[in-house]
Amino acid sequence: MGFPRFAVALSCLFVVVTMVPVFAGINDTWDWKDGKRNLKVYVNAADANKEFGGKKLKDIVKEAMDNWNSVKGDTGWEFEEGTADSHDIEIKTGGSGGGGAHTTFDNIDKDRRVSKRTVVMDPNFKKGWGFNDDAKKNPVSTMKHELSHTLRLTHQGGTRSKTGKIKDPQGSDTKDDDVTTISADDKNEAKKSSTAPIRKAEAQVGPGKDAHLEVLGFPDELPFIPNTLNATIDIPDNLFTADNTLVFSATEFHSMPEPLNVPAGVERMVKGVHISTDQTPSLSFFDVFVELNIPYEDGLEGEGWLIDINDPKWTPIIEPTLRPFYFDPLQGWLELGNLGSFTLDTVNDVMSLRISPQLLANYAGPGSGQRGLFLSMSGTPVPEPSTLVLFTMGILASARALRRRRH
Ligand SMILES: [Zn+2]
Structure with a gap:
C-alpha cells in the first residue's frame, strides 16, 4: 500500500506547486531619472546609530547593500554610499504601519521619472526586531526587501519566508523571515527591470482632439485574467485650449507618493x-x-494571487468600502469629495470615476511643478482579531439582551 500513499503525497505536492502563481515582480510604472543604475544610498545621520535587533541602522544598510552588490553582475544594478548632499535613496526611521518598513517616492516628474526614494524603518514595529527569532522581524532581510523596491521590483504574492524571494513582503508575519539569499528569480527580474521601459500611455489632446488611453492595471505575465484588466481614461475634446501631451500611467503602492x-x-x-x-x-x-x-484585484483566488486589497504585507481592506482619493502635496491623500463622483463594481473589480477638470487643473500643467494628478483607492481595514472578538461579543451581548427583553 506504499505506492498509493506516495502518489497521494506526490499529488498534494503537485497541487501546492501549481497553486503558486507567478506574475512579473517588476514595477515598470516608474524609473530613475536618466535611467540611473548606480544608486547612492544615504543613512540619515540622526538615525544611523539607532539599533534594530541590536544592530545599528548604518550596519544593517551596509549589509543589505553588500548583499545586492554581490550579485550586481547578474542584476545590472549597483548601490554606492551617498552623502547628505548627494544621494538617490535616503534611509531613515519613522512610523510605517503594520509591516514595519516601507519605501516612498519623494520626487516624480510628469513622465514618471523619479529622482529620490526614501526607505522608512519603524523603530516601534509592534513585534520588535531581531535575528533568528521567529517572534521578531529580521531587520537586514527587511532592508534587502525595501532596497528591492528601489530596483523597480515589487511583490509577487505570498510572503518571503514561503517563496524565498527578497522582493516578496513579510508584513507583520515574523516566522522564518531570516531569508538572506537573493534568489535566482530576484536576480532574473532585477536584470529585466534594469532595461524595461516605463509603462505609460500618451496622447495629444487639445481643441477638437479627444483621447482614450488604456494601460494594463496589473503586473505583466499574469497567470490569470483579472475581471477587469486595464486602467482607462477618456479626455473630452474641449478640455484644453491648446494642443499638448497627456501622459497616463497605472500606479501601485510602490509607485505613488x-x-x-x-x-x-x-x-x-x-x-x-x-x-x-x-x-x-x-x-x-x-x-x-x-x-x-x-481595476483592482480582490484576492479571492487565495494567498499567492493577492495583489491589491489582500496584499499579505498589509491589513486586508473591506472591499465594498473602497473609495477614491487624490494626492495633495501639502496635505497628503484626501477623499475625492465634491471634485467628482464614483461607482464601485465589486463583481468586475473596477472603480469608475468622473472627475471635475478643476481637480486636474489643481495638479496638472507646468505651474504645479509638473507633478500631475495622482488618484488612488482605499477603504476600511478588516478589524484585527482582538477588535473583531470584542465587536462580536458586543453583538452577542445585545442579541442576548434583546432575547431577554422578549421573554
Ligand atoms: Zn514591499
Whole structure:
C-alpha cells in the first residue's frame, strides 16, 4: 500500500506547486531619472546609530547593500554610499504601519521619472526586531526587501519566508523571515527591470482632439485574467485650449507618493493612476468631465494571487468600502469629495470615476511643478482579531439582551 500513499503525497505536492502563481515582480510604472543604475544610498545621520535587533541602522544598510552588490553582475544594478548632499535613496526611521518598513517616492516628474526614494524603518514595529527569532522581524532581510523596491521590483504574492524571494513582503508575519539569499528569480527580474521601459500611455489632446488611453492595471505575465484588466481614461475634446501631451500611467503602492500619508480610518493607498499634462485644463465648461476606470484585484483566488486589497504585507481592506482619493502635496491623500463622483463594481473589480477638470487643473500643467494628478483607492481595514472578538461579543451581548427583553 506504499505506492498509493506516495502518489497521494506526490499529488498534494503537485497541487501546492501549481497553486503558486507567478506574475512579473517588476514595477515598470516608474524609473530613475536618466535611467540611473548606480544608486547612492544615504543613512540619515540622526538615525544611523539607532539599533534594530541590536544592530545599528548604518550596519544593517551596509549589509543589505553588500548583499545586492554581490550579485550586481547578474542584476545590472549597483548601490554606492551617498552623502547628505548627494544621494538617490535616503534611509531613515519613522512610523510605517503594520509591516514595519516601507519605501516612498519623494520626487516624480510628469513622465514618471523619479529622482529620490526614501526607505522608512519603524523603530516601534509592534513585534520588535531581531535575528533568528521567529517572534521578531529580521531587520537586514527587511532592508534587502525595501532596497528591492528601489530596483523597480515589487511583490509577487505570498510572503518571503514561503517563496524565498527578497522582493516578496513579510508584513507583520515574523516566522522564518531570516531569508538572506537573493534568489535566482530576484536576480532574473532585477536584470529585466534594469532595461524595461516605463509603462505609460500618451496622447495629444487639445481643441477638437479627444483621447482614450488604456494601460494594463496589473503586473505583466499574469497567470490569470483579472475581471477587469486595464486602467482607462477618456479626455473630452474641449478640455484644453491648446494642443499638448497627456501622459497616463497605472500606479501601485510602490509607485505613488506617500501611500501611508492617509486620512484617519484608512491604512494605506492601494493602487491608482497618474495623469499629467503640459497645459492646465480650461475651466470654462461646467458640463465637461474626465472619465476613468481603475481595476483592482480582490484576492479571492487565495494567498499567492493577492495583489491589491489582500496584499499579505498589509491589513486586508473591506472591499465594498473602497473609495477614491487624490494626492495633495501639502496635505497628503484626501477623499475625492465634491471634485467628482464614483461607482464601485465589486463583481468586475473596477472603480469608475468622473472627475471635475478643476481637480486636474489643481495638479496638472507646468505651474504645479509638473507633478500631475495622482488618484488612488482605499477603504476600511478588516478589524484585527482582538477588535473583531470584542465587536462580536458586543453583538452577542445585545442579541442576548434583546432575547431577554422578549421573554
Ligand atoms: Zn514591499
